[in-house]
Amino acid sequence: MQKFLVTGATGQLGLELKVLSVNYPQYEWVFADRTQVSLDNLSVLKSQLEAIQPNIILNCGAYTAVDKAESETELADLVNHQAVAVLATFAKEHGVKLIHISTDYVFDGTSSTALNEEAITNPINVYGATKRAGELAALMFNTDVLILRTSWVYSRFGNNFVKTMQRLLHERDSLGVVNDQIGSPTYAADLAQAMMDIVSAKEWIPGIYHYSNEGAISWYEFVLAIQETTGDSCKVSGIPSSSYPTPAARPAFSLLDKTKIKEVYGITVPHYKESLKKCLMFKIV
Structure with a gap:
């Protein structure tokens, strides 16, 4: 029986994989939190x-x-x-398959067309720079690794943009939301299924892939879509990023092109509105 190790098991994606794991009883599952697999402690990680x-x-x-x-x-x-370098090295030495999750924040946001896997990376914040460094380390130590870049992840679990906006739409009379950052949200349950489709495929084809839900929207438009479902009467207005300064800069455009994952693995990508409705049907936890 093959043993699956899920790191970050208490995060949004890890919890969605745990839900999904009941559909894959042929595997042994290990859901590891940060104490069981310590990505912040290299001396014990290996x-x-x-x-x-x-x-x-x-x-x-x-x-x-x-x-x-x-x-x-x-x-x-x-x-x-x-820690990704350690994971990739371990996977190489033991013949283990590794899917590593990365981010749209490896890009600088200056593109005006959907970004494919060959697009030039140029992160503009520390988070994006460390994730890009992780990608490069994984590929340097293990050419058989599969890197899955995603964006704007949300779920019924944990803290995320959708849950925060649900609360604010209910509590406030008006709300200003950034309207000049364009991308696509990703329902973590969809991403979890895509990961399982990849490992269940007949052939393992490593490399970098992009996955997010379909649709190109701003955060402002995303809130309007959430409001369509919640029905709250809060007045939502679009504001520029300059009106909502944050310590880390965000890419203005980070829409991911999903052509490669569709063609190589035959994965179907749902539209963000369809997935948002599915998520909001669940009791939020």
Whole structure:
């Protein structure tokens, strides 16, 4: 029986994989939190992996506090870059498949067309820079690794933009939301299914792939879509990024082109509105 190791098991994607795992009883599943697989402690990480002896690693663990990363550069680099090098090396040495999750924030936002896997990376914040360093390390130590870049992830689990906006739409009479950052949201349950479709495929074809839901929208338009479902009467207005300064700069345009993952793995990508409705049907936890 193949053993799956899911790192970052208490995060949005890890929890969605746990829900999905009941559909794959043919595998043994290990859902590891940060104490069981310590991406922030390289001195114990390798021994933890040796003890688990997985056949497939789904690396959902990451330092994702984008603004905090600006002041916690070393920790962000440790988790997003150095630990990935350890995972990739372990996978290479033991013949283990590794899917590593990365981000649209490896791009600088200056493109005006959807970004494919060959697009030039040029991160504009610490989070994006450490994630790009993790990609490069993974590919340097293990050419058989599969990197899955995604964007604007949300879920019924954990803290995320959708849940925050649901609350604010209910609590406030008016709300200003950034309207000059363009991309596409990703429902973590869809991303989890895409990962399982990849590992279940007849052939393992490594490399970098992009996955997000279909649709090109701003955060403002995303809130309007959430409001369509919630029915709250809050007045939502679009504002420029300059009116909502943050410690970390965000790419103005980071829409991902999903052609490669559709063609290579035959994966169907749902539209963001369809997936948003599915998510909002669940009791939020």
